[in-house]
Amino acid sequence: GQNIDQPTEMTATEGAIVQINCTYQTSGFNGLFWYQQHAGEAPTFLSYNVLDGLEEKGRFSSFLSRSKGYSYLLLKELQMKDSASYLCAASENQAGTALIFGKGTTLSVSS
């Protein structure tokens, strides 16, 4: 079956580092996405991994292990504005036209 699992909530303090984990089970696989979604707003694209390894983009990095069905999003030097929901999504078909999303991880950053 299809399943994306990620923690429901996480908390952290400003300046810290946080890692949000995601495990997935899909019948096919063509990439793993991370999106950020502030309350009441559109999901915005953060990263896309299709090969194993770490992709770094500024304060955000994303890791993928295809053999383990596992990904994580690493956020460094946390800021208050990073408080949001982080969505893990897998592309199941080669065309990448239908993403399977997890329920999202709500991150709360405090001072």
Add this chain to the structure above:
Amino acid sequence: NAGVMQNPRHLVRRRGQEARLRCSPMKGHSHVYWYRQLPEEGLKFMVYLQKENIIDESGMPKERFSAEFPKEGPSILRIQQVVRGDSAAYFCASSARQGASYGYTFGSGTRLTVV
């Protein structure tokens, strides 16, 4: 360059009425995707359209729901005879080429409440 525009932002309908949700993709984007987000649930794929064609509607309920993307104008998601279970946020995304790996851009969604 405006992003993906969805309207209305909020829509309230009584049970049995029709709901029409509109999505104008980003300029130059001809691929449109609709997703539904139920309370406490993740986004669920509904339908993928290109201009004048439905390419994949595997996630759309067979009854009461329909989608179109005409040659001119926005994409429309239509829900007939709405029920309370249709209350959700409906998001539209667009891309210049097929597939999310080329860059999906989401709209801010339409929040449908059925009373």
